[in-house]
Amino acid sequence: MSLYYVQKLLYQLNRDGELRRRFQGDREAVLAGYELTAEERGAIAAPDIGLLYVLGVNGQLLMHYAALCGLEWNAYLEAMREGIRRHGPVRAGVYAMVPD
Amino acid sequence: MPLVFAGACSHAPGITGRAERADPAARDRFYAAMDRLRQALEAARPDALVVVAAEHFANFFMNNMPAFALGMADHYEGPIEDERFLRIARRRVPGNRDLSERLIRRVMDDVDVAYAEEWLLDHGIAVPLSFLTPRFDLPVIPANINCQGPPLAPLHRAYVFGRALRAAADAVPERVALIGTGGLSHWPATPNSGKINEAWDREFLRRWTANDKAALLAYSDEETYREGGQGGFEIRTFIAVAGAAEGSTGEVWCYEPIPIFAVGCTVAVMHLGQ
Numbered sequence: 001m002s003l004y005y006v007q008k009l010l011y012q013l014n015r016d017g018e019l020r021r022r023f024q025g026d027r028e029a030v031l032a033g034y035e036l037t038a039e040e041r042g043a044i045a046a047p048d049i050g051l052l053y054v055l056g057v058n059g060q061l062l063m064h065y066a067a068l069c070g071l072e073w074n075a076y077l078e079a080m081r082e083g084i085r086r087h088g089p090v091r092a093g094v095y096a097m098v099p100d
Numbered sequence: 101m102p103l104v105f106a107g108a109c110s111h112a113p114g115i116t117g118r119a120e121r122a123d124p125a126a127r128d129r130f131y132a133a134m135d136r137l138r139q140a141l142e143a144a145r146p147d148a149l150v151v152v153a154a155e156h157f158a159n160f161f162m163n164n165m166p167a168f169a170l171g172m173a174d175h176y177e178g179p180i181e182d183e184r185f186l187r188i189a190r191r192r193v194p195g196n197r198d199l200s201e202r203l204i205r206r207v208m209d210d211v212d213v214a215y216a217e218e219w220l221l222d223h224g225i226a227v228p229l230s231f232l233t234p235r236f237d238l239p240v241i242p243a244n245i246n247c248q249g250p251p252l253a254p255l256h257r258a259y260v261f262g263r264a265l266r267a268a269a270d271a272v273p274e275r276v277a278l279i280g281t282g283g284l285s286h287w288p289a290t291p292n293s294g295k296i297n298e299a300w301d302r303e304f305l306r307r308w309t310a311n312d313k314a315a316l317l318a319y320s321d322e323e324t325y326r327e328g329g330q331g332g333f334e335i336r337t338f339i340a341v342a343g344a345a346e347g348s349t350g351e352v353w354c355y356e357p358i359p360i361f362a363v364g365c366t367v368a369v370m371h372l373g374q
Contacts, residue, residue, distance in 0.1 A: 004162060007161075007162065008161070008163065009156055009163075011161050015139065015180070016156075058157075058248065058249070059155055059288065059289025059290055059330075060156035060248060060288075060289055061157055062289065063289040064181075067182065067185065073118075077291055077293060080290065080291045081291045084291070094250065094325065094330040094333075095290050095330055096290070097290055097291045097292060098287065098290075098292055098295070098329070100292060100295055
């Protein structure tokens with residue numbers, strides 16, 4: 001469980017154009033610089049927005065990473081719901097889904 | 101010069117970014133109240149506007165997260181969000197480094213505030229400014245209360261932070277205005293985006309307008325999370341304004357739950373000088 005480093009990478013990708021270019025060129029090389037589990041690495045690289053949500057990534061980081069990955073607003077909301085269906089409830093953090 | 105103005109409003113990105121998807125009547129009532137807030141702010145003739153916000157990783161991250169921070173620069177950049185997402189063009193917003201430094205020194209008598217000589221504005225400040233200073237020409241002093249990465253400062257410290265800002269503003273010759281921006285209940289950036297607990301919001305605003313310190317500080321984070329979502333942690337910004345206006349009571353000019361804006365859209369003021 002290295003949620004902190006997942007969030008750190010997404011935070012940096014969201015704000016650093018040079019890192020984004022490196023990431024798009026060679027994802028594995030960028031990912032190697034962070035302490036990540038295989039599941040976390042796979043979720044970032046896929047990208048699997050739903051799994052990142054379940055892993056507990058703060059929504060204020062994930063929202064922008066989802067946009068960076070080309071998901072518009074409704075697709076982002078649906079990706080989180082799909083993540084819950086496939087992977088179960090949010091495991092950490094304060095962005096868990098609650099009953100409407 | 102005693103603090104010349106204290107108010108509070110919502111800042112959700114949908115307010116500008118998803119404007120056409122809201123119920124037009126509710127949206128327009130909210131926009132009209134924001135414009136009333138702009139007029140009241142202008143009538144106070146401020147030299148600078150302190151915006152107490154709850155930023156979303158524009159500047160601060162969990163590697164080194166200040167509970168409280170104040171900007172100390174002659175200008176700031178923002179908003180950081182994609183212009184198509186927020187529909188606010190990125191620009192340079194004026195600051196006032198010298199005034200910031202004097203305020204920070206006084207705030208430090210009571211609160212160990214971090215200072216930042218660079219500060220990127222996100223929607224938490226840019227959305228309110230787009231209504232309140234639409235030409236982005238009033239010097240702004242950004243302030244932040246960490247509401248994103250727990251552990252968060254307890255509510256009573258947010259109140260003290262506001263009270264310290266008030267003492268600092270009162271001690272400088274400039275005319276300083278203060279705006280707090282934040283949720284009340286909301287679940288932004290979750291599948292529940294659009295959920296609003298109107299009853300909880302209205303009870304919070306009842307306590308806020310009465311400036312009932314004990315009642316405002318009685319919320320536990322567990323209760324806030326359960327009833328108001330993680331976005332509800334941003335009540336700290338409103339509580340700071342209450343601290344700045346200690347001894348005064350307030351008035352709600354607008355409360356409109358607008359789900360596509362993901363928040364109960366609020367405009368409120370404190371009546372200073374009572």
